[in-house]
Amino acid sequence: MAVVEAVQLTKRFGTVTAVEDVSFQVREGEVLALLGPNGAGKTTTVRCLAAILRPTSGYARVAGHDTRVAPRRVRHLVGLLTEFPGLYGRMKPLDYLDFFGAMQGLDAPTRRARAEALLKQFNLWDARHQRLGQFSKGMRQKMALVRALLHGPRVLFLDEPTAALDPEGAYQVRQAIADLRRRGHTILLCTHNLVEAEMLADRLIIIHRGRILARGTIEELKDQVLGDPAFRVQLATPLEGLPDLLRDVVAPLEWGADWIRYRTRAPAQTNPAVIARLQAAGGRIVTVVEEPRRLEDVYLRLMGAVS
Amino acid sequence: MSERTLELTALPEVTPARSGIDWHIVWTLVRREVRDSLRDWRIVIPIGLLTLLFPLVMNVMADVVFDFLERYDATIIGERFIPFGLLAVGFFPMSFSLVIALESFVGERERNSLEALLATPAGDVELYVGKLLASLLLPLVASYVGIAIYGISVVWGRLWNLPFTLFLQILALTTAEGLVMVTAAVIVSSHTTSVRAANLLASFIIVPMAFLVQVESLIIFWGQEEALWWVVVGLLVLDVALIRAGIRTFNREAILAREIDFLNIERAARLFWSFLKAPPEAAPLVRQQQREEVPGFDLVRIYTHDLPRLVAANRWAVVTACVTVVVGFLLGWGLIGWWDLPTNFFSLEQFDARAFRSALAAGTPGTALLPSFNMGTIFVHNVRVLVGGAFLSLFSFGVVALLLLLAPFTIVGFLAGALAAQGQSWLQFLAAFILPHGSLEIPAVLLSTAFAVRLGAIMLDPPQDFSAGEAILLALADYVKVLLFAVVPLLLVAALVEVYVTPQIVVWLYT
Numbered sequence: 001m002a003v004v005e006a007v008q009l010t011k012r013f014g015t016v017t018a019v020e021d022v023s024f025q026v027r028e029g030e031v032l033a034l035l036g037p038n039g040a041g042k043t044t045t046v047r048c049l050a051a052i053l054r055p056t057s058g059y060a061r062v063a064g065h066d067t068r069v070a071p072r073r074v075r076h077l078v079g080l081l082t083e084f085p086g087l088y089g090r091m092k093p094l095d096y097l098d099f100f101g102a103m104q105g106l107d108a109p110t111r112r113a114r115a116e117a118l119l120k121q122f123n124l125w126d127a128r129h130q131r132l133g134q135f136s137k138g139m140r141q142k143m144a145l146v147r148a149l150l151h152g153p154r155v156l157f158l159d160e161p162t163a164a165l166d167p168e169g170a171y172q173v174r175q176a177i178a179d180l181r182r183r184g185h186t187i188l189l190c191t192h193n194l195v196e197a198e199m200l201a202d203r204l205i206i207i208h209r210g211r212i213l214a215r216g217t218i219e220e221l222k223d224q225v226l227g228d229p230a231f232r233v234q235l236a237t238p239l240e241g242l243p244d245l246l247r248d249v250v251a252p253l254e255w256g257a258d259w260i261r262y263r264t265r266a267p268a269q270t271n272p273a274v275i276a277r278l279q280a281a282g283g284r285i286v287t288v289v290e291e292p293r294r295l296e297d298v299y300l301r302l303m304g305a306v307s
Numbered sequence: 308m309s310e311r312t313l314e315l316t317a318l319p320e321v322t323p324a325r326s327g328i329d330w331h332i333v334w335t336l337v338r339r340e341v342r343d344s345l346r347d348w349r350i351v352i353p354i355g356l357l358t359l360l361f362p363l364v365m366n367v368m369a370d371v372v373f374d375f376l377e378r379y380d381a382t383i384i385g386e387r388f389i390p391f392g393l394l395a396v397g398f399f400p401m402s403f404s405l406v407i408a409l410e411s412f413v414g415e416r417e418r419n420s421l422e423a424l425l426a427t428p429a430g431d432v433e434l435y436v437g438k439l440l441a442s443l444l445l446p447l448v449a450s451y452v453g454i455a456i457y458g459i460s461v462v463w464g465r466l467w468n469l470p471f472t473l474f475l476q477i478l479a480l481t482t483a484e485g486l487v488m489v490t491a492a493v494i495v496s497s498h499t500t501s502v503r504a505a506n507l508l509a510s511f512i513i514v515p516m517a518f519l520v521q522v523e524s525l526i527i528f529w530g531q532e533e534a535l536w537w538v539v540v541g542l543l544v545l546d547v548a549l550i551r552a553g554i555r556t557f558n559r560e561a562i563l564a565r566e567i568d569f570l571n572i573e574r575a576a577r578l579f580w581s582f583l584k585a586p587p588e589a590a591p592l593v594r595q596q597q598r599e600e601v602p603g604f605d606l607v608r609i610y611t612h613d614l615p616r617l618v619a620a621n622r623w624a625v626v627t628a629c630v631t632v633v634v635g636f637l638l639g640w641g642l643i644g645w646w647d648l649p650t651n652f653f654s655l656e657q658f659d660a661r662a663f664r665s666a667l668a669a670g671t672p673g674t675a676l677l678p679s680f681n682m683g684t685i686f687v688h689n690v691r692v693l694v695g696g697a698f699l700s701l702f703s704f705g706v707v708a709l710l711l712l713l714a715p716f717t718i719v720g721f722l723a724g725a726l727a728a729q730g731q732s733w734l735q736f737l738a739a740f741i742l743p744h745g746s747l748e749i750p751a752v753l754l755s756t757a758f759a760v761r762l763g764a765i766m767l768d769p770p771q772d773f774s775a776g777e778a779i780l781l782a783l784a785d786y787v788k789v790l791l792f793a794v795v796p797l798l799l800v801a802a803l804v805e806v807y808v809t810p811q812i813v814v815w816l817y818t
Contacts, residue, residue, distance in 0.1 A: 012595070013560075052425050053560050072428040080426040086419035088339075090346040102335040103427040147423065 033201035079153035089133025138169025336437030408492035582784035639720025705763030
């Protein structure tokens with residue numbers, strides 16, 4: 001079931017089109033990553049979905065509620081982690097969470113109980129007497145995540161959750177998101193961090209200049225953009241007529257005297273056949289290695305294609 | 308991550324308020340903001356000093372001044388000085404509301420905390436009202452305390468027996484002034500991109516308020532305290548107008564989207580020109596720069612379509628102008644009864660046509676206020692007054708344009724009333740002196756005033772999705788269109804009639 005739905009979503013600011021004709025769905029319990037460079041329209045998309053901005057045309061629905069018709073309801077159903085934590089530096093964690101809980105309409109005992117539980121869950125309880133201005137960047141981002149989770153939202157929008165963090169802070173926040181994912185949260189993750197997207201997302205949408213370039217699971221995107229997996233066989237000694245030996249099994253891409261590269265959609269069938277053929281011809285195989293198909297290559301190839 | 312976890316989705320959903328203003332959200336916001344202000348020593352220490360020490364210093368000063376003036380038997384000056392102190396001790400802490408309000412939205416934007424706030428179920432009105440009250444509350448309480456300390460100390464020191472009405476007036480003035488400053492400052496804060504820019508614009512608020520306090524001091528010094536109620540009423544009207552303008556122009560998109568303030572004169576000029584050329588209903592397309600869909604300049608269309616449509620769309624502004632004319636006339640008529648004037652101070656019973664004609668030929672000697680009686684000067688004078696009124700309307704929500712319309716019709720009503728009081732025909736007076744050229748000039752003036760009012764009031768009700776600047780440019784373009792294609796031609800012909808036809812009719816009807 002789709003919890004978040006964007007249908008031909010378009011957002012213009014004056015003459016600038018930030019998002020154009022974007023359609024996608026996020027299913028219950030799924031982590032969808034919006035991947036794109038700075039200025040691609042990721043934040044604007046999230047702001048439209050979170051009912052902070054009104055789309056110029058098209059529409060978005062969260063848990064069946066149209067963001068244009070019921071923006072308050074949508075803002076209550078959504079937990080938004082903003083790119084910058086933007087905490088109130090003079091407040092202490094419990095006061096801060098109490099304020100946002102009250103803004104979300106939670107009663108005082110619930111606010112207190114949830115704030116305490118979340119602070120403990122995110123290892124911030126011991127810092128509860130500190131002012132938020134004294135927090136490290138990683139702590140601030142976790143605090144912002146706690147704020148987003150406080151009212152028990154059905155869906156989480158995480159906008160560049162680790163963009164401003166050092167590696168340790170980024171690791172902590174990624175672990176926190178991974179934990180939320182394990183517990184079945186529906187998450188829309190905006191990022192330009194490919195490792196993060198690969199680590200956390202079930203599906204990806206690559207967005208550029210406000211338009212969707214590609215979508216799918218990571219494997220689907222790799223297949224779409226990079227083609228079938230490529231394998232390289234290294235032999236111990238040169239083997240004469242190497243490519244011709246294998247032509248009826250695979251289509252070789254490149255080869256040398258003692259090595260060969262080929263692609264195959266079905267490695268479970270192809271690779272044993274290749275190995276058997278080579279061994280039968282007297283070849284001594286050193287390695288059969290699948291060449292890494294990195295998300296970075298998918299991304300760069302797509303970006304290169306559009307620019 | 309800790310082993311202790313919480314089932315986050317198990318919570319019952321809270322239903323936020325569906326419509327109207329959710330006061331729970333407003334007070335939550337106010338409580339947080341006030342607490343935050345109380346945690347900021349840069350706000351608390353100056354307000355504390357101004358609230359607690361300044362009234363005592365003023366009291367000592369009042370004591371010294373009173374003693375000094377008593378020596379010269381001028382105690383009345385001292386008595387008038389003491390209420391001024393009340394104004395001052397109230398105004399200074401209140402000026403801090405400006406500082407707090409100026410950074411209300413733009414400060415949050417600079418600290419990146421605004422988006423989290425906008426992501427809560429709070430609506431635009433709740434955010435605006437919450438910020439407004441939060442900015443007002445602390446300085447207002449400080450002002451009241453300051454006024455109370457000063458009031459008690461002067462009464463305690465037997466310097467002055469503080470009249471309760473004046474005390475109430477000062478409290479009302481302080482509150483209304485604070486509200487004006489805060490509402491204006493919150494508008495500034497929600498339309499700028501940095502605290503610095505907001506502070507630079509603060510002089511547009513603090514300088515007029517400082518002038519107003521001086522005027523109030525003069526009123527008190529003059530002993531005309533009842534006039535202060537009118538100032539309170541004026542300020543409250545302004546408060547209502549500013550609050551409405553603030554709510555109508557509050558735009559969360561613009562607050563989030565705006566990256567930098569710069570004055571793009573070329574774009575503004577292009578947009579103005581496009582609004583001017585296009586039919587009124589195409590304004591949203593012009594704003595979105597969808598030029599291919601917008602019809603160009605067409606003089607015939609302007610007269611057959613644009614002007615009637617503009618008048619219809621602004622019918623309430625036209626009605627307001629018409630009502631002002633009637634009110635002005637009746638006010639002038641009524642003034643006859645208020646003043647004890649000689650019965651024949653203005654009479655047309657012994658009308659001297661020769662003297663009238665020679666007076667017209669000689670211009671208006673000795674009266675620098677009135678223009679020479681020729682077509683050019685009458686036309687230029689009328690256009691100048693109307694355009695000037697429209698310009699000043701921008702800064703007065705249209706009030707100046709209405710006052711400029713009220714004044715001449717008050718004079719006409721006064722003269723008509725004077726004739727009626729003497730048993731002479733006021734209708735004949737109108738038919739002779741006003742109607743011939745007035746039949747053209749009055750519609751022109753009504754149109755110009757109506758669109759000037761709209762220009763001034765556009766911030767109270769800007770078109771949907773238009774920024775403040777775009778709304779003003781649209782209203783300005785509409786005003787210029789009406790001025791160029793309706794008002795100016797009418798005034799030109801009216802001036803011709805006034806010079807060459809009206810005098811003939813006057814002479815014909817009165818001889």
